[in-house]
Amino acid sequence: MEDVSGEGTSRQESATAFYFDGSSSRRRVVRLVFGDALGIGEDGAGPALWTYDDIRQVDSPAGVLRVSCLSAPALARLEIRDAALSAELASRCARLGENRPDGRTVTKIVGWSVAAVASIVMVVLFAIPLAADRLAPLVPQALERRIGEASEVQIRAMFGKQVCDRPAGQAAYTKLLGKLREAAGLDTDVQSSVLSTEVPNAFALPGGKVYMFSGLLAKAENPDELAGVLAHELGHLKHHDNMRGLIYNGGTSFLIGLLFGDVTGSSALIFASRSLVTASYSREAEQNADSMTIEVMQKLGRSPRPMGELLYRITGKEGGRNLSILAGHPLTEDRLQRMSGEDRPASGPPLLTPEEWTALKAICGEAARK
């Protein structure tokens, strides 16, 4: 490489290039001298010397070779528009293309991305559920109640504001709730009331509030059916399922959103994968709450089976109707089967007297008994 310089200089003496010295925007027409280092010579000024190994190619339009030099000012640029001269320079600069992106760069990016995706998936599947389980019981009662109050506003907006509280019915309801609460090992922070709405459902809110909807009450045929549902909701309270769900949902939405971040239009994908993972998490919580029903009812000497029957009466057979991996609850028939498996002959006294049960059924007044 060294001894071609003499020949090179004589041949390239007249070949010119453009040079920007990086401290001014002046375009200088220069002559290149290929010596031990590249000489960039301007009329009436000493040449700048660029070491061949420090010369790197930078972006340029087609047909132009534009180079910078590591040991020159960062923005100094040499532009060669003559193909032969470009080839001449390129043949001397062994490391010309070193910071151009190539296949290796892309492989590295893909590799690290796959690793990042794998780590996020692991966090979503294992770390966040663990964090939710550990953190939820540590959330102060006051904060939990505040979140509960916020969601109460929404529940009331969705299902109406009318609370059923005819005195006789309320007394029966309080008695039933008290028995279940003691058996479940919860303190007196638990509050519950019946909301007048046709929807057959019940809710537990963070901070210890349970809402029973009159639609469900109307469908219930005996106190044990209702007690099973209430015990299930108390199970959610005892396990802090709301807080766990909140931490879990917040964490997974954030991470999955981060993962797919900016691939425009991917929100549907985010939604799909999120509902998949959160549904499985909520199925697990529901199963644990059902376990609470079984435990409480058996402690009171009653069977958990009526609750399964009540649910089956409301939903009918669920299997085959929707994709079961997207469902937030276990299938009703599976729940009925589980409750039936735990069926024992009654060993304890009835939870409510027939008079109390009639009063409870009438807690919303005649209008609601359709």
Added chain:
Amino acid sequence: MNEMNIVPRHPPPPPPSPQPPPLPPTPVTFTGSRGEFIRLVTRGAALELVTAGFYRFWLATDIRRHLWANTLIDGDAAEYTGRGRELLIGFLFAMAILVPIYLVYFWIGIEVERFKEFASFPLILAFYAFGQFATYRARRYRLTRTVWRGVRFWMDGSGWAYAWRAVLWGFFVALTLGLALPWREAALERYKMRHSYYGDLQGKFTAKPSEFFKRGWWLWLAMPFALVLFPLFPFVYAQFKAIEWRWWLSGIRFGAVRVESALPRGAFTPLYWKVIGWYMLASVALAVYFAVATGIAAFISGGFDHAGGPEMFSKSIPLLVMGGIGYLALILSLNVVVRVYLLRDLWVTVLQHVQVHDIGAASDVAAKGDLATALGEGFADGLDVAGF
């Protein structure tokens, strides 16, 4: 061509003027190959899919490098010196700052829900201001990575000062039902441009908002109709963008250097319609694909014994997977289409109608200014705001 000229061979000499005639304006040319750009964004979209979106930092960088390096002003091409790695680091730093803010936001959200009067309006406002801050800082990053003739552009000024101006002007625009938009844009551009420099040449924005309004007044009348009759919307929007670009470019000054744009009103309309055409085509292709996929899925699950229809989609896992693949293919191809037409072709169209006056004032500018970090781009990415 013709020897027989109607015009006399020797036109009368112009009256002698005391000053030399002004030099002709310099055009700006684009030399990039369209095929190369299409390959670049197609490969980029595929890599974005493989990397679950992380490639976006490098794709954005590659697109900018291509556009910058092929834009020639007065014969010299610009250069983009930013790198994907910087954007990734900026994004990670932005996330580290945004995560606690999101948590505080969540906490405040719970608190204000209890007192309905406050609602969450101030929070949205704070996020809007933060988005404007991010836009300013992102522009600063891009500008400091822009090099021409070995001298970089750069910016000073404060992102927060800009954000508060943007918020106050935003209020004003809302109060006037959008009529004040040109005045908002002019005020914000004046701020941005007076803090922009090329070497030691300071920028300036001189376009009059009334000019914008005069050229596009009918857009304000058309907009309510376009929102209702949505096929009109792309037409109105394309005209709006063309008028905005022309007005914006014609207001740009760096020292004595003047930019002028003669972009016609309808210049972008074909581009938007082409995107819509491709979108329709892709949707039809997707519909056909879904029909075929449903057929195959029905075949796999043993004939048509359980009736198809929408219920089937939520039941069959192979069908869900095939649907997901089809959806992804649609998104990726539309990404390519949008980048080719609304980034590259739009840029080329804009440049075709640009002329630069008195470029001589930029022929010996002293280098100045420091690099800015990519944190602003990271915030902009994290908050999903964009701007140029």
